[in-house]
Amino acid sequence: MVKIYVVDNGGQWTHREWRTLKYLDxxxxxxxxxxxxxxxxxxxxxxxxxxxGAPRIGLKSELGNCAEYLEKAGFxxxxxxxxxxxxxxxxxxxxxxxxxxxxxxxxxxxxxxxxSLFEGVPKKSIxxxxxxxxxxxxxxxxxxxxxxxxxxxxxxxxxxxxxxxxQFHPEVxxxxxxxxxxxxxxxxxxx
Amino acid sequence: MFDAExxxxxxxxxxxxEVPGRTLIAFSGGVDSxxxxxxxxxxxxDQLIAVNVDTGYMxxxxxxxxxxxxxxxxxxxxxxxASDKYYKALKGVKDPEKKRKIIGELFxxxxxxVADDEKIEYLVQGTIAxxxxxxxxxxxxxIKSHHNVGGLPENMNLKLVEPLRDLYKDEVRKVARILKLSxxxxxxxxxxGLAIRILGEATPKRTEIVRxxxxxxxxxxxxAAEKENMELPWQYFAVLIPTKSVGVHGDKRxxxxxxxxxxxxxxxxxxxxxxxxxxxxxDRISNRITNTLGDEINRVVYDVTNKxxxxxxxx
Numbered sequence: 001m002v003k004i005y006v007v008d009n010g011g012q013w014t015h016r017e018w019r020t021l022k023y024l025d026x027x028x029x030x031x032x033x034x035x036x037x038x039x040x041x042x043x044x045x046x047x048x049x050x051x052x053g054a055p056r057i058g059l060k061s062e063l064g065n066c067a068e069y070l071e072k073a074g075f076x077x078x079x080x081x082x083x084x085x086x087x088x089x090x091x092x093x094x095x096x097x098x099x100x101x102x103x104x105x106x107x108x109x110x111x112x113x114x115x116s117l118f119e120g121v122p123k124k125s126i127x128x129x130x131x132x133x134x135x136x137x138x139x140x141x142x143x144x145x146x147x148x149x150x151x152x153x154x155x156x157x158x159x160x161x162x163x164x165x166x167q168f169h170p171e172v173x174x175x176x177x178x179x180x181x182x183x184x185x186x187x188x189x190x191x
Numbered sequence: 192m193f194d195a196e197x198x199x200x201x202x203x204x205x206x207x208x209e210v211p212g213r214t215l216i217a218f219s220g221g222v223d224s225x226x227x228x229x230x231x232x233x234x235x236x237d238q239l240i241a242v243n244v245d246t247g248y249m250x251x252x253x254x255x256x257x258x259x260x261x262x263x264x265x266x267x268x269x270x271x272x273a274s275d276k277y278y279k280a281l282k283g284v285k286d287p288e289k290k291r292k293i294i295g296e297l298f299x300x301x302x303x304x305v306a307d308d309e310k311i312e313y314l315v316q317g318t319i320a321x322x323x324x325x326x327x328x329x330x331x332x333x334i335k336s337h338h339n340v341g342g343l344p345e346n347m348n349l350k351l352v353e354p355l356r357d358l359y360k361d362e363v364r365k366v367a368r369i370l371k372l373s374x375x376x377x378x379x380x381x382x383x384g385l386a387i388r389i390l391g392e393a394t395p396k397r398t399e400i401v402r403x404x405x406x407x408x409x410x411x412x413x414x415a416a417e418k419e420n421m422e423l424p425w426q427y428f429a430v431l432i433p434t435k436s437v438g439v440h441g442d443k444r445x446x447x448x449x450x451x452x453x454x455x456x457x458x459x460x461x462x463x464x465x466x467x468x469x470x471x472x473x474d475r476i477s478n479r480i481t482n483t484l485g486d487e488i489n490r491v492v493y494d495v496t497n498k499x500x501x502x503x504x505x506x
Contacts, residue, residue, distance in 0.1 A: 008330070009330060010329065010330025010331040010332065011331070012324055012325070012331070012332075012334065012461065013461060014324075014331075015320050015324055015357075016459070016461055019359070023192055023193065033330070053330055053331070054330065054331065054332040055330070103497075103499040103500035104462075104464075104497035104498070104499050104500055105464070105497060128462050128499075130499045130500075172461060172462040173457070173458040173459060173462055174462040174463075174464060
């Protein structure tokens with residue numbers, strides 16, 4: 001059984017991430033973001049989800065030990081919302097308050113076909129959002145995978161390793177292909 | 192997927208360990224607390240006393256319906272009419288968080304009284320995931336203090352047992368269906384009741400208004416859903432907005448409050464989209480509310496906000 005933990009950054013939907021993984025028969029657990037990397041490594045996890053949360057990454061807030069996970073992990077990581085913004089900042093990009101924050105229903109447009117995280121997701125689909133900040137400069141080791149009308153960097157991935165950032169929320173029911181994206185992430189972690 | 196049968200089995204075992212003796216259960220007659228009661232009943236049988244509180248902020252005929260349900264379920268129960276206590280405690284209170292906290296604390300004080308009389312230490316609550324998630328704590332922001340989590344007083348003597356903490360409403364309903372509970376499809380109703388459907392002070396008079404408006408919305412939507420004019424929303428009700436607007440009644444100026452109609456589709460309450468109620472149904476609702484409550488209400492609006500950015504209830 002593949003083991004993927006959810007790092008709790010204080011999101012409203014952290015527990016939904018846990019539920020989505022559980023429904024995919026993943027061995028999963030919610031851990032506080034103060035957990036050390038050593039503790040995570042000892043659990044022999046195959047992947048990690050960095051949840052969203054109330055901290056304002058665009059206003060320079062920190063996100064517990066997320067930096068340490070990103071530095072040391074040899075396993076796939078998927079950052080969501082604040083987790084995604086923090087990831088961008090960590091790798092040398094930037095996150096700032098959104099000119100037009102997005103809440104609720106948004107149309108997501110994929111820019112690149114064939115990435116394994118978006119397998120089975122059509123070029124345009126409905127996703128659910130809830131963010132005040134966003135990634136304004138993508139790190140140079142990353143490529144952009146998706147955008148929306150009001151937010152350029154809706155999804156990105158590291159060019160060399162399976163490290164993903166998503167501004168939208170694949171864990172909620174109203175995101176059309178959310179469960180599919182999680183399924184794909186689980187597959188990536190199984191490799 | 193969620194395996195409801197497995198959940199029932201595991202939870203009954205867990206309750207047996209967690210609750211060594213007699214216990215109270217906070218019973219509202221909604222799907223969460225009814226499922227909890229059925230599970231505790233399976234685990235420890237007649238060691239259970241269900242307590243139902245009439246806060247005065249219940250929907251039309253609700254206290255009678257709940258008493259009937261408790262009889263049907265053959266529960267050993269205490270029914271407490273605490274309307275006057277609640278109206279008094281909420282007098283002059285306008286802030287939604289204050290309302291929720293006062294209501295939450297009063298629930299506990301009433302339960303403690305029964306617990307003292309019966310020499311009971313445990314309280315079972317039907318808390319589900321959105322209750323503690325939205326109540327916040329630690330890193331998580333407080334969206335609203337649910338009466339059974341964020342509304343609990345700091346000093347309470349009862350030991351809490353919450354068997355449904357990791358479940359969402361859709362999962363609780365699955366459990367309810369397996370347990371063959373009549374309330375399995377009942378729409379959610381918040382613990383603080385109509386008090387949080389009245390913006391501003393929840394006076395007895397305003398409560399009567401919103402109670403009537405909620406009843407109209409519920410009935411009209413249920414009739415429409417039955418005739419297959421529309422899908423039954425996940426939750427549907429009225430909100431009283433005590434802001435006044437000008438109208439005209441029989442050639443005379445009217446100056447009354449506003450009622451908002453709210454209906455949403457959801458699976459788990461964590462994200463919702465507003466329901467697309469057919470215009471003819473909205474039309475009937477609007478007419479009935481303004482005609483029935485003419486002295487007070489001369490304007491009806493329709494809430495078209497998703498969650499996020501809105502929440503289901505207005506407070």
